[in-house]
Amino acid sequence: MKKLVLVLVTAGAVLAAALIPAGPPVVAAAPGFGTAVSALRQSTWQTNKPVNAVAIAGNNVFVGGLFTRVRPPGKKLGEGEAVRTYLASFSRTSGNASSFAPVLNGAVYSIAVSLDQKWIVVGGDFTTVNGKTRNRIAMFNAATGALASFAPSVATRVKAVAIYGNSVFFGGSFGRVNNTVRNKLAAVALNSGALLPWNPDADGDVYAVDVADNGTKVYAGGPFRTVHKQHHNTLVSLNNSTGDPIAMPAEAWIPEPTSKCLTRVKDIDTYGSKVFVSNGGDGTGCYDGILAADVATGKLLWQSKCLGATEAVKAIGNWLYKGSHAHNCSPDDPSYFKDGSGTHYLLAHSGVTGKLGPWFPNTDADPTSTTKVGPLAMAATGTDLWVGGDFLKVNGVGQQGITRFTNAIGGAKAPAPAAPAANSPVPNKVGLSFKTVVDPDNITLTYKIYQGSRLVGTWNRNTYSWQAAQLVTYTDNGVKSGQKVNYRVEVLDGRNVVKSATSVTVQVK
Numbered sequence: 001m002k003k004l005v006l007v008l009v010t011a012g013a014v015l016a017a018a019l020i021p022a023g024p025p026v027v028a029a030a031p032g033f034g035t036a037v038s039a040l041r042q043s044t045w046q047t048n049k050p051v052n053a054v055a056i057a058g059n060n061v062f063v064g065g066l067f068t069r070v071r072p073p074g075k076k077l078g079e080g081e082a083v084r085t086y087l088a089s090f091s092r093t094s095g096n097a098s099s100f101a102p103v104l105n106g107a108v109y110s111i112a113v114s115l116d117q118k119w120i121v122v123g124g125d126f127t128t129v130n131g132k133t134r135n136r137i138a139m140f141n142a143a144t145g146a147l148a149s150f151a152p153s154v155a156t157r158v159k160a161v162a163i164y165g166n167s168v169f170f171g172g173s174f175g176r177v178n179n180t181v182r183n184k185l186a187a188v189a190l191n192s193g194a195l196l197p198w199n200p201d202a203d204g205d206v207y208a209v210d211v212a213d214n215g216t217k218v219y220a221g222g223p224f225r226t227v228h229k230q231h232h233n234t235l236v237s238l239n240n241s242t243g244d245p246i247a248m249p250a251e252a253w254i255p256e257p258t259s260k261c262l263t264r265v266k267d268i269d270t271y272g273s274k275v276f277v278s279n280g281g282d283g284t285g286c287y288d289g290i291l292a293a294d295v296a297t298g299k300l301l302w303q304s305k306c307l308g309a310t311e312a313v314k315a316i317g318n319w320l321y322k323g324s325h326a327h328n329c330s331p332d333d334p335s336y337f338k339d340g341s342g343t344h345y346l347l348a349h350s351g352v353t354g355k356l357g358p359w360f361p362n363t364d365a366d367p368t369s370t371t372k373v374g375p376l377a378m379a380a381t382g383t384d385l386w387v388g389g390d391f392l393k394v395n396g397v398g399q400q401g402i403t404r405f406t407n408a409i410g411g412a413k414a415p416a417p418a419a420p421a422a423n424s425p426v427p428n429k430v431g432l433s434f435k436t437v438v439d440p441d442n443i444t445l446t447y448k449i450y451q452g453s454r455l456v457g458t459w460n461r462n463t464y465s466w467q468a469a470q471l472v473t474y475t476d477n478g479v480k481s482g483q484k485v486n487y488r489v490e491v492l493d494g495r496n497v498v499k500s501a502t503s504v505t506v507q508v509k
Contacts, residue, residue, distance in 0.1 A: 032495030046073065047070050062100075069081040121139045122161070167188075172184065276290060374391050387403050435470065485505070
């Protein structure tokens, strides 16, 4: 969990929450990008197979999954590898692998950090850690990496873990914990591993668990239909001490299953007064989106219905980042991308309105993996976002399993615009035109045309990767017949200035 992290968001990033596409142009944030982090991929070690879980404790980023090796950035599979069996840690500041190398005999699916940042609890399929019995759940000292004596025994897979105070809440496919009946959801004491009376009793697997920042509610999601013998379709809010369900009106916005469509909660992230819930559906056009609900009332705040299962969500300030295989967001807004524009594996929504924000990096999905969906897990502080999954590339460059994005000043630069087209069909005038370009971490860009050192004109234009470039036209009246003049274009994203690689020369009629 991320509860103790203080998030600072630049004033420019808050202003950018006006978003797209309607309304006044979005002003780029002062750092040169429009959301809390840039779309630039930062240097990070890699894994040889998918990452299912990511968590941050201090300067340590813990990752778990199906991998058995890690390797430096830029290295191909098999080059410079170090053994890490299903669990590893990297430096937040450098992205380098640490010496943390516990030996697990099975996959990791979830990692949670205690509020004091001293402990991490991991869940998965393993039954031993460093040769000691640890049935599907284990705890480590976050600073030293030492295995703790904490040793509850869970019958089968632990898929999701969350910690609040001295309680460790977890969910999965199990039916017993410490040889006591606990159907799919349970809680144990952090300091001893003792089973707690918390017993929601779900009738189907649990994929996601998180606790409200104030500790009052525990949220769970997965392909279940009842909890505590009450109907709850794939999402439930629970009392943190009794496990009894608490009314959450936003549940009703997730469609009930039909013979053609089945959707289930894949991830939950609580942040301040909000809880964000992501879904993935089976069947054409089934609900794959995100809902945001108020923690206090459980009422819906907004909902995105983009198609393409949303596997992971993580909030930073006023932004909600998501990992999905979104291929059609026109259900949210007709101006958003439709089928045919490719798969948008990484996107950001405004945490306030739900509209798409100015952040467009991308990954791929490993076609030989078992999941084949791209991003699967996210973790963040106020300054960085880590993404794990089954991908092989990030922003078109080889980077397997894990990547990170930060708020380092500068951000991605827009590509160099082409030189403007120019002609002079009538005396004392030059007709000019140029095409817009796309910046991966800004929407509104500023364009300037210069004739020599003279500023001819300035334009703000919204640009989106899924739309055709806009053609901007203008007539320069500041020239005289007989002149031979030269024009170039510059594009600005709030910090970076990119000039056209070439210019155009025209004889004024």
